[in-house]
Amino acid sequence: MQLSEFDFDLPEDLIALRPAVPRDSARLLVSKPNQAIEDAIVSALPGFLRAGDVLVFNDTRTLAASLKASRAQRGPVGGPVSLDINLHQRLDRATWKAFVRPAKRVALGDLLTIHLELKAHVVELGEAGEVTLAFSKSGADLDQAIAQFGSMPLPPYIARKRAVDAQDAQDYQTVYARSEGSVATPTAGLHFTPALLKALDDAGIERHWVTLHVGAGTFLPVKVDNIQDHVMHAETYEVSAQTAAAVARAKAEGRRVIAVGTTSLRTLESIVDPDGQITYGGGDTSIFITPGYQFKVVDGLITNFHLPKSTLLMLVGALIGMEALREVYRHTIDGRYRFYSYGDASLLWKASNS
Template sequence: MRVSDFDFHLPQENIALRPAEPRDSAKLLLVDPSQAGRFSNHIVRDLPLLLREGDALVFNDTKVIPARLDGMRRRPGGAGASIEAMLHQRIGPERWKAFARPGKRLAVGDTIAFGDALSAEVEAKGEGGEVTLRFGLAGPQLDIAIATVGHIPLPPYIASKRADDQRDRQDYQTVYARADGAVAAPTAGLHFTPELLQRLDAAGISRHFVTLHVGAGTFLPVKGEEIAEHKMHAEFGVITGETAAAFNETRARGGRLIAVGTTSLRLLESAADEDGIIQPFADETAIFITPGYRFRTADALMTNFHLPRSTLMMLVSAFAGYEVMQAAYAYAIAQGYRFYSYGDSSLLWRAPC
């Protein structure tokens, strides 16, 4: 298949710039490839009614950091230049990989000043504007400085229409976020409220937490037309031994695993062996899921509506079926569903093998 097979037209009015209030009032499209009707309309707070006792939800508890830094290049004997650095992977106490814009203005050895209290040296340059930055601070001191001067890294389709604000620091974070390290939110989880979590508990639906630090590379456009040529950026993930055992026990007794978000699903698939047994995991993953992939873990996927021509559109097409998702997206657009990070949700059941 080609990248153009995953293209579609989305009217601007379907792009959400703010989340629903309250969070669990967002619409939810149920997609069941095994049913003739396939689609039904709900809201997120209906979730306990759409699942059954003994099912298990898999949440990604990564926490978004204010990873967009606005700076000025400082070069001896040279003119200054405005630089935006989007941090995407920490590789040491004082070192981060970042995407710099415009990257062509930077050379190895340049210094970027992010205000008066934080600066970094360009240690290396890669492809597509990627740079390695060595900061003048390290560890917790660097974390505090980034939190002070950084901006919430809103996706381009929001950032191009409005600036981030204090409200985004809460809106662009799940209520169960715990582990600092993501530069993009696991957006399927943004719909959950403490009240909804309590109702899921009362319905006998267990919840478990994994960690995948979402990197900005997840949302990079797929260049070219051949899917096989695209390279995913690695992201670090963790599934503990106790959590892996809970997943396997759930499935052994007939319970179903529902991945909340594509990040949770990608991590589950990265940790599963050929027999579908989920193993403890603490490593990087660059798994790229496209139609034809054989899923071994989740029975359902709760996820937002994704960008055309994106790796995430390819993933959901692999999970529920290409033709099913083409029809589902056309239906969602016609029904006025709100798309992307702050948009509405869907619950996809896995296509029959």
């Protein structure tokens, strides 16, 4: 398929710069195969599900992974260079892969100063501004320093419009986040409140957890015309035996499995072995789900509204079909739903042939 098939015009004023308050007062679009689209609010979600449905959440916790740094003057002319660092993959106790801007001002061996107490050497250069950084601290000391000197890694389409502030430390984190390691938040989960979680429990809807540590690669644009030529960045996941067993039991009993967010969906679709068995444990996934993919686990998806030409939009097209995708996004824009990380939500049911 061609990248142009996933393009659309989005009015700038539909990009949400702050979340709805309370979180579950955001709007909810509901799309079922061969039925009219419904408009609701997130707090009404239990009414669109049924007892025995299984919701699977990503419990990753987002790091303050956006750092400001400076590179010392080189030679007798010029001066220090200011840099933006976005961590995206931990390699070991002291080493991270990161994206640095402006990338052209960084060279192998450079010493970057984040703070007097935290520095990093550039030990490898990659493509598209990616570098490998060896920090002056390691383990828990490095984690503490990142938390102290970093800020929440808001997506570029928000960060370009306003500065990150203290409110984002709360807003850009799910209420159930517990396993620290993401450098971007699984934003479908931002709509859930303790009250909504209790309402789901009261309605007999099961809740289970996976962990996928989201990387900043999720924001990288697709730059190829043929989408099959795009290469996904790998992300680390962990699925407990309890969650794997619960999902397998639901599938065996004909009950529906709904992923809360594209990260949960990608994790669930990554843990099916060649024999169709649902497995548990940890690993890396670079699964790229595009139209034509045959879903093995997921029956429905709760997700926000995504960037034109993004891999997330392609995933949604794979789940509900391209005709339904176009209809949903026409309805979303005509109805002035709010887009992206702090925007509104959708409940999308799988097309019968997906």
